[in-house]
């Protein structure tokens with residue numbers, strides 16, 4: 312039942328824009344690779360006379376294209392959509408990621424503060440494992456508790472990275488090539504430069520997870536100010552998490568919401584200047600990550616989602632979370648296609664262009680050589696024809712002479728006989 316659910320979600324997922332574009336661009340590079348290899352075999356001397364027309368430098372150049380194209384294919388195969396989560400400790404970053412992945416993958420809760428960066432990415436196969444920065448060792452992840460301990464006990468540098476490889480087939484977002492990055496809280500005196508250099512420059516989307524029970528802090532704001540000076544127009548979503556708490560004070564709910572909404576949109580529009588007012592409306596959400604995760608786990612057990620509810624108003628928060636996911640998927644997919652594939656396609660184009668120019672040159676030279684040979688042949692044929700003609704003339708003359716001579720002799724003989 313779970314798989315059917317995933318398949319259904321997958322059929323309509325905007326992430327498919329990226330998945331299909333990746334497949335398509337890969338197919339094109341496979342074609343270019345075939346073409347480059349064939350051409351290289353040709354210039355390397357498949358054709359007997361090629362050595363006369365193609366020089367060594369050109370052959371080397373073609374060989375370099377083979378490497379370039381396979382290099383691009385290699386990078387392409389590793390291209391994915393990356394989303395990074397930021398916010399203060401305990402705002403619910405890990406819970407949001409777990410809710411999106413529909414499983415308790417990252418440890419969350421008291422005592423489980425992740426003090427380094429955690430990246431969750433998909434792998435083929437059934438076994439989950441983790442790899443710490445600077446090591447190749449695949450550590451088994453059999454339980455979430457063990458993972459939590461591994462992450463907490465280790466004295467890991469706050470800007471180092473732990474990669475968690477999770478079976479793709481357990482989650483449609485991982486299957487569609489989304490990679491999640493959880494960060495240590497922005498309140499833990501971050502080394503912003505390192506953070507941004509190591510984990511943010513290739514992120515397609517940033518999610519700021521706020522606690523809707525308090526207001527955005529200076530630390531949270533500063534981080535995004537720094538990000539937006541380094542990246543042009545980063546895509547930022549803001550989740551006002553723990554919105555289930557607002558249910559206990561229904562009389563203030565609307566006014567609190569309006570206040571948060573205004574602060575968040577002002578932050579995106581006026582402070583960071585990364586969104587237009589219209590875009591900003593689609594970037595701010597009021598959700599409950601813990602509740603969404605619980606509801607999804609219930610659904611997977613075949614129970615109604617509402618059984619995961621934490622408070623009144625579950626349905627609205629649940630829809631809002633799904634709405635966030637939808638907008639997020641559209642945004643990350645389009646942004647990743649633009650930033651990652653635009654580069655590959657322009658490199659592919661320039662390789663194809665350079666090759667065409669070189670092949671044009673070779674063709675041109677081959678043509679010149681062909682014409683020269685034709686010319687030589689023509690001269691030769693002309694000479695032969697000339698000789699033949701002369702020969703003919705000479706023969707005809709000789710024939711005439713002989714004929715005349717014979718006649719003369721005959722006449723002379725006849726005359727002599729008469730006499």
Ligand code: GDP
Pocket residue numbers: 398399400401402403404405406407418419420421423424425552553554555556598599600601602621
């Ligand atoms: P992180 O440090 O930002 O990754 O925060 P966690 O995801 O670890 O969450 C910290 C605590 O808040 C955990 O005990 C979560 O269960 C709880 N929590 C997270 N999201 C929500 C929410 O939306 N509502 C409520 N009531 N609790 C939440």
